[in-house]
Amino acid sequence: MLRHVSTYGPCSRSAVAVATGLNKTTVTSLVSELQARGLVKETGPQHAGSVGRPSVALVLDGSRVGALGVEVNVDYIAAIASDLAGRVLIDRRIGFDAMGSGPERSLDELVHVIEKTVADLDRLGIALAGITVAIPGLIDTTTGTVVVAPNLGWRGVAVADRLSQADIRGDIPVTVDNDANLAALAEYTSGVAAGTSDLVYLTGEVGVGGGVIAGGRLLGGADGFAGEVGHVMVDPSGERCRCGRIGCWETKVGLAALVRMATPDRAYGTGPQVVRDPEERLAEIEQRRAEGDPRVDAAAVEVGRWLGIGAAMLVNLFNPRVIVLGGYFARLADRLIPAAEQELARLGMSGAVERCRFAASDLGFGAASRGAAGVVVERAHSDPTSITIRTSPAIGVIEGTTMARLPHSP
Amino acid sequence: MLRHVSTYGPCSRSAVAVATGLNKTTVTSLVSELQARGLVKETGPQHAGSVGRPSVALVLDGSRVGALGVEVNVDYIAAIASDLAGRVLIDRRIGFDAMGSGPERSLDELVHVIEKTVADLDRLGIALAGITVAIPGLIDTTTGTVVVAPNLGWRGVAVADRLSQADIRGDIPVTVDNDANLAALAEYTSGVAAGTSDLVYLTGEVGVGGGVIAGGRLLGGADGFAGEVGHVMVDPSGERCRCGRIGCWETKVGLAALVRMATPDRAYGTGPQVVRDPEERLAEIEQRRAEGDPRVDAAAVEVGRWLGIGAAMLVNLFNPRVIVLGGYFARLADRLIPAAEQELARLGMSGAVERCRFAASDLGFGAASRGAAGVVVERAHSDPTSITIRTSPAIGVIEGTTMARLPHSP
Numbered sequence: 128m129l130r131h132v133s134t135y136g137p138c139s140r141s142a143v144a145v146a147t148g149l150n151k152t153t154v155t156s157l158v159s160e161l162q163a164r165g166l167v168k169e170t171g172p173q174h175a176g177s178v179g180r181p182s183v184a185l186v187l188d189g190s191r192v193g194a195l196g197v198e199v200n201v202d203y204i205a206a207i208a209s210d211l212a213g214r215v216l217i218d219r220r221i222g223f224d225a226m227g228s229g230p231e232r233s234l235d236e237l238v239h240v241i242e243k244t245v246a247d248l249d250r251l252g253i254a255l256a257g258i259t260v261a262i263p264g265l266i267d268t269t270t271g272t273v274v275v276a277p278n279l280g281w282r283g284v285a286v287a288d289r290l291s292q293a294d295i296r297g298d299i300p301v302t303v304d305n306d307a308n309l310a311a312l313a314e315y316t317s318g319v320a321a322g323t324s325d326l327v328y329l330t331g332e333v334g335v336g337g338g339v340i341a342g343g344r345l346l347g348g349a350d351g352f353a354g355e356v357g358h359v360m361v362d363p364s365g366e367r368c369r370c371g372r373i374g375c376w377e378t379k380v381g382l383a384a385l386v387r388m389a390t391p392d393r394a395y396g397t398g399p400q401v402v403r404d405p406e407e408r409l410a411e412i413e414q415r416r417a418e419g420d421p422r423v424d425a426a427a428v429e430v431g432r433w434l435g436i437g438a439a440m441l442v443n444l445f446n447p448r449v450i451v452l453g454g455y456f457a458r459l460a461d462r463l464i465p466a467a468e469q470e471l472a473r474l475g476m477s478g479a480v481e482r483c484r485f486a487a488s489d490l491g492f493g494a495a496s497r498g499a500a501g502v503v504v505e506r507a508h509s510d511p512t513s514i515t516i517r518t519s520p521a522i523g524v525i526e527g528t529t530m531a532r533l534p535h536s537p
Numbered sequence: 538m539l540r541h542v543s544t545y546g547p548c549s550r551s552a553v554a555v556a557t558g559l560n561k562t563t564v565t566s567l568v569s570e571l572q573a574r575g576l577v578k579e580t581g582p583q584h585a586g587s588v589g590r591p592s593v594a595l596v597l598d599g600s601r602v603g604a605l606g607v608e609v610n611v612d613y614i615a616a617i618a619s620d621l622a623g624r625v626l627i628d629r630r631i632g633f634d635a636m637g638s639g640p641e642r643s644l645d646e647l648v649h650v651i652e653k654t655v656a657d658l659d660r661l662g663i664a665l666a667g668i669t670v671a672i673p674g675l676i677d678t679t680t681g682t683v684v685v686a687p688n689l690g691w692r693g694v695a696v697a698d699r700l701s702q703a704d705i706r707g708d709i710p711v712t713v714d715n716d717a718n719l720a721a722l723a724e725y726t727s728g729v730a731a732g733t734s735d736l737v738y739l740t741g742e743v744g745v746g747g748g749v750i751a752g753g754r755l756l757g758g759a760d761g762f763a764g765e766v767g768h769v770m771v772d773p774s775g776e777r778c779r780c781g782r783i784g785c786w787e788t789k790v791g792l793a794a795l796v797r798m799a800t801p802d803r804a805y806g807t808g809p810q811v812v813r814d815p816e817e818r819l820a821e822i823e824q825r826r827a828e829g830d831p832r833v834d835a836a837a838v839e840v841g842r843w844l845g846i847g848a849a850m851l852v853n854l855f856n857p858r859v860i861v862l863g864g865y866f867a868r869l870a871d872r873l874i875p876a877a878e879q880e881l882a883r884l885g886m887s888g889a890v891e892r893c894r895f896a897a898s899d900l901g902f903g904a905a906s907r908g909a910a911g912v913v914v915e916r917a918h919s920d921p922t923s924i925t926i927r928t929s930p931a932i933g934v935i936e937g938t939t940m941a942r943l944p945h946s947p
Contacts, residue, residue, distance in 0.1 A: 274888040275888050341763075349889075363774075364774060436773075444747075444763060444854055446763040
């Protein structure tokens with residue numbers, strides 16, 4: 128019923144009854160429930176054609192119920208809160224050395240970020256329907272445990288358990304999922320390739336993950352681990368990866384590889400470790416380029432070349448229409464894509480390769496947390512009974528843009 | 538209705554009416570149609586519990602209607618005909634140099650094989666419901682055209698058109714599909730990993746193709762081209778492939794690579810080309826090994842090693858439970874799998890890799906044509922009206938085994 132109102136509203140109770148096949152008494156009763164949960168509201172009378180008496184119309188409300196998506200990545204923690212109508216209320220990211228801090232301290236910081244965001248939502252009069260956490264690694268989604276996250280150095284970390292122990296309004300459901308999968312869902316829902324049934328999303332972070340939409344559905348594999356592109360060996364005579372293996376794709380195209388080639392004096396893991404948001408890293412690289420440092424362009428071309436080599440593999444295996452470049456890839460897309468396209472055309476199977484294009488994401492480093500919030504919204508629509516009833520009215524929003532096409536905030 | 542009879546039969550017309558929600562008049566009328574098409578038949582009266590009069594029961598017939606799957610590969614053409622109940626009636630394979638013959642002569646030979654098989658079915662009193670052709674390449678399934686088949690050297694070959702021009706009972710529907718995809722369907726339906734929702738099938742031919750079952754469905758990608766594993770670059774400093782690229786996986790694990798390493802004097806494409814069924818190639822390799830030629834074991838270990846390297850890529854990207862080794866891989870599985878497992882464990886993502894195993898197919902080189910026949914059976918069950926009405930009775934079968942678990946014929 129909620130879906131019908133969401134898709135076709137405003138519409139009358141009678142119209143909902145006809146469309147859903149429920150009888151009018153049931154619809155009236157359900158509407159009361161949904162109104163109490165702040166999910167639908169009434170608008171002024173609507174004239175149903177030229178005959179019959181005007182009826183009160185229902186529209187999706189959702190402005191009093193919020194969804195929170197958070198992401199822990201190598202060098203930042205991001206949080207996006209939206210209401211159930213999809214309006215982004217809060218969008219924040221802090222530089223944080225999750226790689227160097229270990230799981231305990233990282234989870235403490237995560238809890239801190241969540242508590243701060245929940246308090247902000249509280250001030251806005253928004254009840255939280257759920258939290259989804261994005262992590263760059265393999266996730267056991269049934270228990271909310273990180274099986275392994277090579278770039279964070281995590282193994283067997285029970286994220287959902289830790290959050291349920293924290294005092295974040297104990298009854299808010301928490302789920303955990305892979306960052307790239309969540310970002311792929313965000314792209315499929317509202318990104319540059321929205322609605323493309325077959326697409327691959329690539330995170331351009333220190334680590335490189337992949338999320339695959341196949342036939343309009345997220346490709347999970349047997350355990351939800353599908354799309355782990357970063358540690359596929361692409362060069363048997365390549366360098367050693369952070370994961371211990373040789374020649375992983377990530378060693379060729381990850382943000383650390385770019386930084387190492389473009390600004391060797393500032394490489395990850397060398398010299399005193401200063402943790403910075405990846406945006407700051409990119410700003411520095413742009414600055415170097417403006418100063419005429421030839422290493423920057425050479426590095427971008429080399430990364431682009433390997434991006435194309437890996438993309439050819441993805442095209443041969445998944446036959447997507449679009450490869451969406453996320454994270455830092457999107458920021459350097461104008462230099463990466465030409466080099467990547469050349470390799471893709473050379474190495475990809477003809478037939479599939481001509482019909483596939485690269486697209487730079489416009490969701491920035493917030494794609495995963497946005498997808499995470501989207502999962503909560505989707506779940507709330509599927510199961511409105513999971514939402515706690517609250518009575519305080521919405522009093523305002525921090526940002527008023529909708530989730531679709533929101534540019535990332537700096 | 539046909540599905541219900543197939544799954545729950547024998548059952549009465551009344552039981553079918555109750556289960557399908559159709560009224561009894563409709564069921565009676567549909568049963569007459571299906572009887573006329575040779576798809577259901579009556580058995581003796583069945584007692585429906587202890588009360589009521591006994592009713593005549595319906596069972597799936599299908600013994601008078603056939604499905605034909607044919608495969609053109611580099612060095613053979615294979616044909617499998619079954620009835621709609623899944624019993625294999627004809628299973629043949631001939632050595633044929635499709636690679637050297639070009640598309641015209643190959644299609645002539647294909648037509649010849651089909652005509653011969655159709656004539657045999659005719660003698661058995663079997664009407665053909667359809668033909669599906671398996672080709673190792675990218676297929677435009679809507680037009681039945683081979684977009685590109687690198688190992689056959691085909692590009693833009695209109696297979697379905699050619700067959701509809703031939704005089705093979707003009708009204709039999711013909712479809713064309715990728716060999717590995719069809720084989721994956723056969724494995725999912727009735728092979729060693731039957732029912733495994735996430736599996737990857739690998740053809741072990743001169744070319745190496747992949748078919749992916751993801752979440753219980755064939756992974757097609759945007760154009761049905763997904764799973765093209767053979768031409769993924771795995772070694773930038775490797776050898777030139779038949780496709781023109783460098784370091785394709787196929788150059789490491791294809792049958793030609795094994796033959797080149799194990800019996801260099803008999804390699805594909807060197808010296809006078811003698812076309813032989815791959816079984817003969819394998820028999821020779823076995824013979825050499827029995828004679829103590831150390832190159833054979835060394836070759837198998839090297840192929841196994843690269844098989845594991847590619848399998849790690851597949852595990853990271855598709856997260857399957859089983860990788861089914863088809864074609865020649867299955868024949869040498871005892872030597873290939875240990876070497877492959879070692880590399881898979883070393884290179885695959887922990888979490889996914891421990892839960893994935895190799896399994897040797899028992900469908901042999903007939904997997905693709907078996908899957909092709911299965912597609913026809915499935916379509917006939919979904920749309921019985923597509924079947925031409927015939928009246929001649931079935932008079933016998935050439936082979937009486939069922940499709941499930943039929944060992945490949947030598």
